[in-house]
Amino acid sequence: xxxxxxxxxxxxxxxxxxxxxxxxxxxxxxxxxxxxxxxxxxxxxxxxxxxxxxxxxxxxxxxxxxxxxxxxxxxxxxxxxxxxxxxxxxxxxxxxxxxxxxxxxxxxxxxxxxxxxxxxxxxxxx
Amino acid sequence: xxxxxxxxxxxxxxxxxxxxxxxxxxxxxxxxxxxxxxxxxxxxxxxxxxxxxxxxxxxxxxxxxxxxxxxxxxxxxxxxxxxxxxxxxxxxxxxxxxxxxxxxxxx
Numbered sequence: 001x002x003x004x005x006x007x008x009x010x011x012x013x014x015x016x017x018x019x020x021x022x023x024x025x026x027x028x029x030x031x032x033x034x035x036x037x038x039x040x041x042x043x044x045x046x047x048x049x050x051x052x053x054x055x056x057x058x059x060x061x062x063x064x065x066x067x068x069x070x071x072x073x074x075x076x077x078x079x080x081x082x083x084x085x086x087x088x089x090x091x092x093x094x095x096x097x098x099x100x101x102x103x104x105x106x107x108x109x110x111x112x113x114x115x116x117x118x119x120x121x122x123x124x125x126x
Numbered sequence: 127x128x129x130x131x132x133x134x135x136x137x138x139x140x141x142x143x144x145x146x147x148x149x150x151x152x153x154x155x156x157x158x159x160x161x162x163x164x165x166x167x168x169x170x171x172x173x174x175x176x177x178x179x180x181x182x183x184x185x186x187x188x189x190x191x192x193x194x195x196x197x198x199x200x201x202x203x204x205x206x207x208x209x210x211x212x213x214x215x216x217x218x219x220x221x222x223x224x225x226x227x228x229x230x231x232x233x
Contacts, residue, residue: 035222037170045162045170045213045224063221064127097169110176111217112160116169 002026002115004098009120016088016124022081022098022117030054030076033101035113036083038094038122046094050101051081065091088124095119128152128216132225138233145201147228149214154194158218161190161199164227165210173212174199204230 008020022034035050049062051072060072071084081098099113129152139145149159157177162170172181174190177197187202201208209232214225 044226045164045215047222047224061220104175106176108157108176110158110179111222112172112175112181113162113170113215114172114175114181116171119169 002100004100004115004117006096006098006117006120009096009122011123011125012088013126014088014090014124017084017086018088018122020083020085020096020098020120020122022083024079024081027079027100027115028076029074029079029081033103033111034072034074034081035099035101036072037097037099037113037116038092039097039119040091040094043094048083048096085122088122090124093122093124095121127221128155128219128223130214130216130223130225132212132214132228134228135226136229136231138231139204140233141204141206143204143233145204145208145230147199147212147230149192149197149199149225151195151197151216151218155216155218157193158216159190159192159197160215160217161188162213162215163208163210164213170213201230 003025005023036048051060069087074081097119098117100115102114104110131150159177161174164170178190189200191198211227211229213227
């Protein structure tokens with residue numbers, strides 16, 4: 001069974017930085033595509049960014065609102081995913097989830113998020 | 127970015143009702159469409175992937191249909207544990223985008 005546990009959320013001032021962690025058990029992060037998804041209070045889900053598996057290059061992609069401010073990395077020895085958030089804005093306030101970005105192929109190949117962490121709350125406020 | 131629009135934004139229904147939620151994409155996403163269920167204070171849970179494939183462990187009262195731009199999530203007989211918010215998501219083009227969510231409440 002895959003378990004993802006996020007940590008690192010908290011209160012930070014605008015312009016500040018925060019690093020979120022997502023510890024994985026039951027799944028090697030080196031072999032998985034992983035995404036971060038956030039949800040502002042009372043709002044819908046927003047994809048933040050992803051990191052590909054090592055065999056697919058380990059590259060990252062980001063949504064426009066966070067591009068240039070957020071980075072994603074992973075530590076294979078700790079089996080932990082990270083989201084480094086810099087130059088934080090009040091609109092970054094949200095619960096942040098890490099999730100497995102799973103590929104299923106049957107004719108076409110389809111992506112979906114099948115394992116989610118419990119989320120960690122980031123509040124950006126002065 | 128591909129905009130995803132769900133309707134209705136909320137609905138009230140009774141146990142045993144048949145419920146349908148629609149999701150419209152701003153451009154064709156073929157069958158690259160997923161549905162998630164989210165309960166208050168919890169992470170989303172995958173229900174349907176590839177527009178109509180039931181995720182593992184999901185009851186058969188849930189079904190998905192559609193392709194291109196118009197999709198539907200149907201609950202054939204609403205159960206007490208189904209009261210939640212439902213989200214659609216396209217994975218045709220990055221950035222992956224979600225609908226705004228549909229909240230299913232008890233009538």
